[in-house]
Amino acid sequence: MDKGAVISVRGLCKSFGKTKVLNNINFDVYKGETIAIIGPSGVGKSTMLRCLINLEKADAGSILIDGKHLVKDGRYEKEKTCRKICSKMGMVFQSFHLFPHLTVLDNLIYAPKYVNKEDEASAKERADEILRKVGLADRKDTMPSQLSGGQQQRIAIARALMMNPEILLFDEPTSSLDPLLKNEVLSVMRQLAEEKMTMLVVTHEMGFAKEVADRVLFVSEEGIIADDLPEKIFNLPSNPIIKEFICSIKAV
Amino acid sequence: MNLSYLVSIFGQLSDGLKFTVGLFFITIIFSVPLGLILSFVRVGSPKIIQRILGGYIWLMRGTPLILQLYFFYYGLSLVTTIQLGRFNAAIVAFILNYAAYFCEIFRGGLLGVSKGQYEAAKVLGFSTLQTNVRIVIPQMLRITLPSVANEFITLVKDTSLITVLAIDEILNLAKKIVNSDVNISAYAVVAVYYLIATFLLTKLFEYLEKKFAF
Numbered sequence: 001m002d003k004g005a006v007i008s009v010r011g012l013c014k015s016f017g018k019t020k021v022l023n024n025i026n027f028d029v030y031k032g033e034t035i036a037i038i039g040p041s042g043v044g045k046s047t048m049l050r051c052l053i054n055l056e057k058a059d060a061g062s063i064l065i066d067g068k069h070l071v072k073d074g075r076y077e078k079e080k081t082c083r084k085i086c087s088k089m090g091m092v093f094q095s096f097h098l099f100p101h102l103t104v105l106d107n108l109i110y111a112p113k114y115v116n117k118e119d120e121a122s123a124k125e126r127a128d129e130i131l132r133k134v135g136l137a138d139r140k141d142t143m144p145s146q147l148s149g150g151q152q153q154r155i156a157i158a159r160a161l162m163m164n165p166e167i168l169l170f171d172e173p174t175s176s177l178d179p180l181l182k183n184e185v186l187s188v189m190r191q192l193a194e195e196k197m198t199m200l201v202v203t204h205e206m207g208f209a210k211e212v213a214d215r216v217l218f219v220s221e222e223g224i225i226a227d228d229l230p231e232k233i234f235n236l237p238s239n240p241i242i243k244e245f246i247c248s249i250k251a252v
Numbered sequence: 253m254n255l256s257y258l259v260s261i262f263g264q265l266s267d268g269l270k271f272t273v274g275l276f277f278i279t280i281i282f283s284v285p286l287g288l289i290l291s292f293v294r295v296g297s298p299k300i301i302q303r304i305l306g307g308y309i310w311l312m313r314g315t316p317l318i319l320q321l322y323f324f325y326y327g328l329s330l331v332t333t334i335q336l337g338r339f340n341a342a343i344v345a346f347i348l349n350y351a352a353y354f355c356e357i358f359r360g361g362l363l364g365v366s367k368g369q370y371e372a373a374k375v376l377g378f379s380t381l382q383t384n385v386r387i388v389i390p391q392m393l394r395i396t397l398p399s400v401a402n403e404f405i406t407l408v409k410d411t412s413l414i415t416v417l418a419i420d421e422i423l424n425l426a427k428k429i430v431n432s433d434v435n436i437s438a439y440a441v442v443a444v445y446y447l448i449a450t451f452l453l454t455k456l457f458e459y460l461e462k463k464f465a466f
Binding site: 055086 | 368374386464
């Protein structure tokens with residue numbers, strides 16, 4: 001395992017019933033990197049991400065988060081320890097998963113207030129600041145259902161940022177948005193990348209992967225078949241699977 | 253039949269309100285929390301406990317409430333040493349019966365809260381208890397509000413079933429007045445009581461649905 005990495009994954013395996021989804025996955029993530037995880041649908045990109053934050057349990061392998069084992073050779077730490085380790089990470093989902101019964105402001109301050117026991121006034125102050133950052137300062141009293149998808153996703157990012165994560169995981173954050181709404185979310189993510197937030201982004205946004213990512217992981221049924229700079233993957237794909245995937249996108 | 257006669261019946265029936273209204277509120281106060289607890293047990297406990305709970309719900313929903321009233325007043329003392337008073341027997345039967353229905357309503361509501369809500373709460377670090385109290389239950393209650401309103405309104409009318417235990421709630425009083433006066437107007441007056449109660453409940457739930465809309 002690479003001790004300098006903020007995330008280090010070795011030999012990760014995961015099956016759902018008899019279907020093997022992840023088979024011997026290995027990769028490292030370094031502080032401040034933005035990593036795009038691309039590849040065809042159904043090869044386990046999301047599952048891989050979900051294993052990192054303990055939403056799925058790996059069957060075998062090891063995951064090291066910020067120097068601590070979440071799972072070591074298939075054996076998990078105690079639930080409480082796992083929780084602590086995962087608290088360094090935030091996650092943004094494809095369908096946002098905002099809390100529909102809470103206003104935007106409450107969506108943001110609930111976790112700081114109830115999980116971290118932060119003082120409400122200070123949480124509100126930070127919420128204002130973060131809402132400004134995602135361009136939604138005027139929406140704090142709105143219910144999520146009254147927001148567009150792009151706005152909801154930006155709120156979801158803001159909610160994750162409220163917990164001061166060291167790493168942010170994005171699971172197809174723009175896949176359920178139209179092109180216009182995609183851009184407002186991608187620009188927030190781009191801004192985070194510039195601020196050197198460590199990010200892992202499962203995405204089908206090739207433009208984002210190419211321009212913003214420091215590194216691209218290409219996942220296919222065989223696992224991670226390429227782990228390289230974006231320009232290498234997009235311009236000179238040597239592997240036929242990657243070539244086919246890239247060409248099919250360029251054809252659009 | 254004149255107005256003053258109707259008004260006098262209205263007054264006489266109010267003597268029965270303590271049983272009708274009392275049974276209503278006692279049933280709500282105990283069966284709603286009990287149903288809530290049971291709904292969580294029903295979705296998240298070992299198979300054996302779920303089976304037992306399933307059996308209880310089957311029994312409560314599968315037999316008439318009247319029969320349950322008979323059981324708790326007449327039957328219980330035959331199989332145990334417990335002899336409940338009429339009204340206490342009614343209370344026990346109603347609470348257990350309504351808790352079974354509320355359990356199923358809340359279970360339905362819990363299934364209506366998406367998996368994503370639990371995942372979002374988990375990645376934010378909420379404990380299981382916090383997730384349930386802060387995130388899941390508020391949404392579940394909102395989802396189930398129309399069904400809960402239905403149960404409340406049904407309960408208003410079901411309180412009349414305790415007539416079979418010869419408790420002087422409003423319908424039983426009305427029946428007595430009809431028999432002694434040989435005049436059925438008391439039935440119309442008692443209907444007004446139920447209509448007022450269900451009207452108030454309907455308005456209350458309309459307000460709650462609006463207030464907690466999301």
